[in-house]
Amino acid sequence: MTPTQNPVKTWSMLIFLAAIWGGSFLLIRIAAPALGSIFLMAVRVALAAAGLLAYALVQASRPDYSKQWKQYLVVGALNNAIPFVLIANAVIDLNASLSAILNATTPLFTALVAAVWIGEPFGWRRGLGVMMGILGVVILVGFSPIPFSAKVLLAVAQSLLAALSYGLGAVYTRTRFQGANPMHTALGQLSGSTFLLFPLAAFSLPVAPPSLTVVLAVATLALLCTSFAYLIYFRLITSAGPTTTVSVTFLVPFFSILWGVIFLQEPLSLGMLLGLSVILGSVGLVISQR
Numbered sequence: 001m002t003p004t005q006n007p008v009k010t011w012s013m014l015i016f017l018a019a020i021w022g023g024s025f026l027l028i029r030i031a032a033p034a035l036g037s038i039f040l041m042a043v044r045v046a047l048a049a050a051g052l053l054a055y056a057l058v059q060a061s062r063p064d065y066s067k068q069w070k071q072y073l074v075v076g077a078l079n080n081a082i083p084f085v086l087i088a089n090a091v092i093d094l095n096a097s098l099s100a101i102l103n104a105t106t107p108l109f110t111a112l113v114a115a116v117w118i119g120e121p122f123g124w125r126r127g128l129g130v131m132m133g134i135l136g137v138v139i140l141v142g143f144s145p146i147p148f149s150a151k152v153l154l155a156v157a158q159s160l161l162a163a164l165s166y167g168l169g170a171v172y173t174r175t176r177f178q179g180a181n182p183m184h185t186a187l188g189q190l191s192g193s194t195f196l197l198f199p200l201a202a203f204s205l206p207v208a209p210p211s212l213t214v215v216l217a218v219a220t221l222a223l224l225c226t227s228f229a230y231l232i233y234f235r236l237i238t239s240a241g242p243t244t245t246v247s248v249t250f251l252v253p254f255f256s257i258l259w260g261v262i263f264l265q266e267p268l269s270l271g272m273l274l275g276l277s278v279i280l281g282s283v284g285l286v287i288s289q290r
Helices: 007-035 037-058 065-093 096-103 106-117 124-142 150-176 182-201 212-240 248-263 270-289
Strands: none
Touching: 007 037, 007 065, 007 096, 007 212, 007 248, 037 065, 037 182, 037 212, 065 096, 065 150, 065 182, 096 124, 096 150, 096 248, 096 270, 106 124, 106 150, 106 270, 124 150, 124 270, 182 212, 248 270
């Protein structure tokens, strides 16, 4: 956090951002069974891209697609298209709370990818953090209130693959967009993921018209949890710095659990809380070394 940054304002924005992103798992849980994961995420990224484009045009600042379209396709695939679809698939067979907790392993995968890809130092703290993260996932799955089955195991695998994709996207962004305008990067990746998902969505159309609840969930997911959330996220990076901003990782699962229990009556168990604590502790070790 910078010395001139108001800490109350910073933490208010962090909590608000965590509440929004925690709610995204709830909204996906509502909309994915009705629309299918690919169609839902195609609509999400398209609406989000349109919202950010409108903001960029008002600011008279938009990315140069002619020079970086290949990079936008790659980062759009790694940061949006692949993980969004995997998470939507996972949420159908898990629930919003468990999916959000598993997604909190993203910093662990980011550390592993950075060590392999760009040779970032991988000290004992990160090694211990990764081992703790694996233990946390085992505890979470083993003591989950959801009956264990092949579908549940596949959903857990998809959640972890989504976290790995985010890790790949984070390192790719660092290597290809160093010093770039964050707004341009966000809009570019959303445009790239829209280009990738929309052709696939044509082959996975919903079998029935969506209800009003599903429509409102999709609109909120796209405009509030994606477009608006990106504006808050990048403003925090600029004003408070990346180290403070990444602490949102610790808050998102708590809000996802809260919203899931309140609005979807999802079960809450001691095993979930223990698994969450171990995973967040592992993330703390990884982040502290940075």
